[in-house]
Amino acid sequence: MPSQRATLTPRIMGRLRLASQGLLGGGFATVADAVRWMTCMQAQDLGSALWAVGQRVPGTAASDVRAALDAGTVVRSWPMRGTLHLLAPEDLRWILGITGERLMKSVAARHRELGITSGDISQCRDIAFKTTEALKAGGAPGASREQLFQAFEDAGQTTKAQRGIHLLGSLCQRAWLVQGPMAGSNGKVGVQQLFVPFDEWIPDSRDLDREEGIAELLFRYVRSHGPATIRDFAWWSQVPLTEARAALHAVKDRLVELEFGSSSYWLSPETAAMLDDAVPGSRPMLALPGFDEFLLGYQDRGLVLAPEHAELVVPGKNGVFKRIMVSGGEVVGTWARTVNGKSVGVAPEPFAGELGPAAERSFQAQGRAYLKFMAA
Incomplete structure (x- = not known):
C-alpha cells in the first residue's frame, strides 16, 4: 500500500465511485x-x-x-x-x-x-x-x-x-x-x-454455481461501484449477508480495503491507485438520470447525498428518483426536462441557491448533450 494518500472525505469517496462507474x-x-x-x-x-x-x-x-x-x-x-x-x-x-x-x-x-x-x-x-x-x-x-x-x-x-x-x-x-x-x-x-x-x-450462458457466482457478483460489484461496503452489496444484490461475507473472504485478495468513518469500504486496486495522485472529478458537473447507479446502487447513500436533501431527490420517499446533478462527487441538486411549445430544454434545481457561472455553463453543456442523445 502506498505510504502517502489523499485525505479521505465524502467527496473524495464519491469521486472514486464516479471513476469506478466509468463516469x-x-x-x-x-x-x-x-x-x-x-x-x-x-x-x-x-x-x-x-x-x-x-x-x-x-x-x-x-x-x-x-x-x-x-x-x-x-x-x-x-x-x-x-x-x-x-x-x-x-x-x-x-x-x-x-x-x-x-x-x-x-x-x-x-x-x-x-x-x-x-x-x-x-x-x-x-x-x-x-x-x-x-x-x-x-x-x-x-x-x-x-x-x-x-x-x-x-x-x-x-x-x-x-x-x-x-x-x-x-x-x-x-x-x-x-x-x-x-x-x-x-x-x-x-x-x-x-x-x-x-x-x-440467449443461446450461450455462463455456468456458475451459487458460491462461485456470489463471489463473481461481489467482485464485479465492487470493481464497478467501489468504494462500497459489504452491506451495500447485500442490499444491491439481495444476497444474504452471511453469504456475502463468505464471498468477500474469497475475493478480498483482489480488492483494496479503505477504512472510512466506522466502516470498511472495498474498491478495486485500479481505483484505489487514484489516491496516490489527484483524484479526478473535482470540477465537472454531471447531469445524471433518475435511478442512476451512482446513487441508487448503494444501501447507504449518505456519502454522496446529504440526508437533509434526500427528500428533494425522492419526494415523499415514494421510490421515484428525480434526475440528479453531481459535482465533485456530491449530489448538489436535481434537474428537469422542460417543454415550452416546441422548444425542449433543461432546467437546474440546485439545493443551495443558484449555480455559479462556471457550474451553469457545465450544466448547460450536459443538458445539450442529453437532448442530442435522446433525439438521435
Whole structure:
C-alpha cells in the first residue's frame, strides 16, 4: 500500500465511485462494454436507463442503446430486487440462479392475493411459448405484452390488477422468457420490448454455481461501484449477508480495503491507485438520470447525498428518483426536462441557491448533450 494518500472525505469517496462507474475520463467504447462492466444497471424506467448508458459511453445516442437491445448484445430483465435491469446476456441466467428463489419468496404473499399458483405459471409458460412460436411463423420477432396478456385471458388466466405483469415477471425470473427487441408503435420508436423464449434469445450462458457466482457478483460489484461496503452489496444484490461475507473472504485478495468513518469500504486496486495522485472529478458537473447507479446502487447513500436533501431527490420517499446533478462527487441538486411549445430544454434545481457561472455553463453543456442523445 502506498505510504502517502489523499485525505479521505465524502467527496473524495464519491469521486472514486464516479471513476469506478466509468463516469469520469474516457468511459467505455461500446454500450455492451458499459453494461457488462456495471453487471446490472437499474432500468425500470427505460428513458433513464438509456441516458445512464449514454453518460458512460461517449459519442453514443439513445438509438445505439435500443440497437443493442434489438441485437441482444444487452438484455433487460428482472434479475434482482424485483425491478428491471440491463445486463450482458451471458450473465442473466447465473445471476437469476442466485437471486431467483429469494425473488419468488418476496412476491409469494402478493401472488396469493392475486390467486397465482405454480400451476398457473406453468400454464402461462406453455401459452407464451405457443404464442411466440405462432407469431414467429408469421414473421414477428416476438410477442408484445398486450399479445401475451390476450393469450392468457383467452386461456382463462386473468391479467387484471397487476396479475398479468406478475405472471410475465415470473416467467422471466425462471429464465423461460426474456425481453428481446424493441416494439415499435405505428412506425414510431416505442418504449416496450417484445418477449421471446429465453433459450432462443440467449443461446450461450455462463455456468456458475451459487458460491462461485456470489463471489463473481461481489467482485464485479465492487470493481464497478467501489468504494462500497459489504452491506451495500447485500442490499444491491439481495444476497444474504452471511453469504456475502463468505464471498468477500474469497475475493478480498483482489480488492483494496479503505477504512472510512466506522466502516470498511472495498474498491478495486485500479481505483484505489487514484489516491496516490489527484483524484479526478473535482470540477465537472454531471447531469445524471433518475435511478442512476451512482446513487441508487448503494444501501447507504449518505456519502454522496446529504440526508437533509434526500427528500428533494425522492419526494415523499415514494421510490421515484428525480434526475440528479453531481459535482465533485456530491449530489448538489436535481434537474428537469422542460417543454415550452416546441422548444425542449433543461432546467437546474440546485439545493443551495443558484449555480455559479462556471457550474451553469457545465450544466448547460450536459443538458445539450442529453437532448442530442435522446433525439438521435
